[in-house]
Amino acid sequence: MPVEGGVVISFARMNRILALDVRNRRAHVQPGVINLDVSKHAAESDLFFAPDPSSQKISTIGGNIATNAGGPHCLSYGTTVNHVLGLEIVDEHGEVFTTDLDGPGYDLTAAMVGSEGTLGIVTSAWVRLLQLPETVRVWLAAFGDVDSASAAVSAIVAAGIVPTALEMMDAVITRAVEAAFHAGYPTDAAAVLLIENAGFADDMDACEAAVEAIAKDHGAISWRTAAGAVERDALWAGRKGAAGATGRIAPNYYTQDVCVPRSKLPQALRAVDAATTAHGIVVGNVFHAGDGNLHPLLMYDKRNLKQVAAVVESGNAILQAAIDLGGTISGEHGIGFEKREAMTQVYSTADLATMARVRDVFDPTRALNPEKIFPRGTRCPEVAPPADPTARSA
Ligand SMILES: Cc1cc2nc3c(=O)[nH]c(=O)nc-3n(C[C@H](O)[C@H](O)[C@H](O)COP(=O)(O)OP(=O)(O)OC[C@H]3O[C@@H](n4cnc5c(N)ncnc54)[C@H](O)[C@@H]3O)c2cc1C
Known part of the structure; x- marks a missing residue:
């Protein structure tokens, strides 16, 4: 599908898992592979791919890499950048290069992850697989007000406990989710925390006791441990389907x-x-x-x-x-077109100019995702794309 003035690659069939290297706990995948399919495939060998955006039934490894996707379990496992070992990339001229799995020198893999397709097009990736945990326990803490639930969140982590996942849903969401999925969330609470810990069975009781005590100290009105895999999966299905459930509102x-x-x-x-x-x-x-x-x-x-x-x-x-409040403009979805002007609110001109110089090394004509990440217009002229996209390479 050639397009004048740009490199276009059809991802239509780039959706294969090319290799599953169980011994070295890694998989070689094409960018169109659906996130959840990697874990489903790896589960046969007791392995999984940790980044789990709530869109994981539909989002692709290429999109996950481009946005450095997170997800509920990235609290303890880290985001996509921590799980990509190496990449095959096509640059703006159609040249293919790879970033090394273990080699010395610049960490170009990390530079590519989160670059939203502005440095190159990912055509395959080696991703890290982790051993499925021995035990998984899921808890549900309900609160009478949102403030108490959020105070409990920071208290849990401040106590040195980093659960595998620590998610919050307010009453608007739990009611929509219950109407759609009957997942088991209380609909009379102002907020709930969905907390998961995964690891060795021996550690679970102590962790549960500590987290339950903190939740109750912060006003939890109820506490429940999911009885088994069916109940756990139902709670997670409700959480991950929450956005869709809002169609009822x-x-x-x-x-x-x-x-x-x-x-x-x-x-x-x-x-x-x-x-x-x-x-x-x-x-x-x-x-x-x-x-x-x-x-x-x-x-x-x-x-x-x-x-x-x-x-x-x-x-x-x-x-x-x-x-x-000292935060930032995206946690995991990226900048895209939508937030590019807001980049000037969190980065100085010098910061953005440095990023633009990195981009110019890989994509001097800014042919790749030209409208993304960098602000346009007068707010930051130093980093706006050149008026003539061929000017730099002429
Ligand atoms: C209901 C819902 C829940 C979500 N939950 C989460 C969440 O929990 N965590 C999270 O991080 N995100 C979440 N997202 C956002 C989004 O799904 C993720 O950012 C996901 O990683 C994007 O993947 P995608 O396949 O949809 O990519 P797309 O949206 O198709 O593309 C995203 C960007 O990546 C670029 N890109 C795609 N493929 C390549 C490639 N091969 N090479 C170079 N660039 C490429 C595109 O050009 C684009 O700029 C959610 C979205 C929805 C709708």
């Missing part, structure tokens, strides 16, 4: 993705509430609380232009609030 939702220091979660959630209430927007919060990574889902009807404008304004107010 409004025809459309807009996901904001911001990060704040964990200790600032109560203030951040209050800011989300204020920003949406001011514009008459219904909001549901479902997010990676342990990472301080908020995902307010702003409900609206895209046929109503006033609502669209209100959502945009609320979203911007939430972004500003996160920055004011």
Whole structure:
């Protein structure tokens, strides 16, 4: 599918797992492989791929690498960058190069991960696989107010406990999820924490006792341990299907993705509430609380232009609030087109110019995803793309 002035690769059939190297715990995959399919395939050898964005049934390894995807379990396992060992890349001229698995020198693999396709196109990846844990335990703590739930989150981590996952859902979300999935969430709580720990069976009771005590000290009104795999899977299916369940509230939702220091979660959630209430927007919060990574889902009807404008304004107010709290403009979804102008709010001109120089090494004509990440216009002229895309290579 050639396109004038650019490199276009068809990913239509690049969806194969090329090799599963059980001995070395790694897989060689094409970029169109669906995230969850890697873990399903690896499970036959008691292995799994740790990055698990809630979109994992549909998102691809190429997209995960380009955005440095996270997910509920990245609290303890780390994001995609920690699980990519090497890449095959096509540059803007169609040249293929690889980043080394173990070699010395610059860590070009890490440079590529999270670059949103602006440095090259990933055509295959070696990804790390982990051993499936001996035991998994899932707990559900319900709270009468959102502040108490978020205070419990920072207290758990401050106590030196890093669970495998530590997620929060407010009542707007749990009610939508229960209506859609009957997953087992209480609908009378203002907020719930979904907490998972994975590891050795011997460690579980002590961990459970410590986390339960902190939750109750912070006002948990109920505490439940998922009885077994069926109950665990139902709770996770509800959590990962939460965005879709909001279709019961409004025809459309807009996901904001911001990060704040964990200790600032109560203030951040209050800011989300204020920003949406001011514009008459219904909001549901479902997010990676342990990472301080908020995902307010702003409900609206895209046929109503006033609502669209209100959502945009609320979203911007939430972004500003996160920055004011010492946070940042994306936790895991990336910058894309949407937030490129906001890059100037968290990076100086010198910071952005340095990133632009890295980009120019790999993609001097800025042919690859030309509109992404970097701000345009007068706000940051030093890093805007050249007016003539062929000027630098001429
Ligand atoms: C309901 C829902 C839940 C989500 N939950 C999470 C979550 O928990 N954690 C999280 O991190 N994200 C989440 N996301 C966001 C998104 O799904 C992820 O960022 C995902 O990694 C994107 O993968 P994709 O295949 O959809 O990529 P796309 O959206 O198709 O592409 C994303 C970017 O990657 C580039 N790209 C794609 N393939 C390549 C390639 N081969 N080489 C170079 N660049 C490439 C694209 O050009 C684009 O800029 C969620 C999204 C939804 C809708």
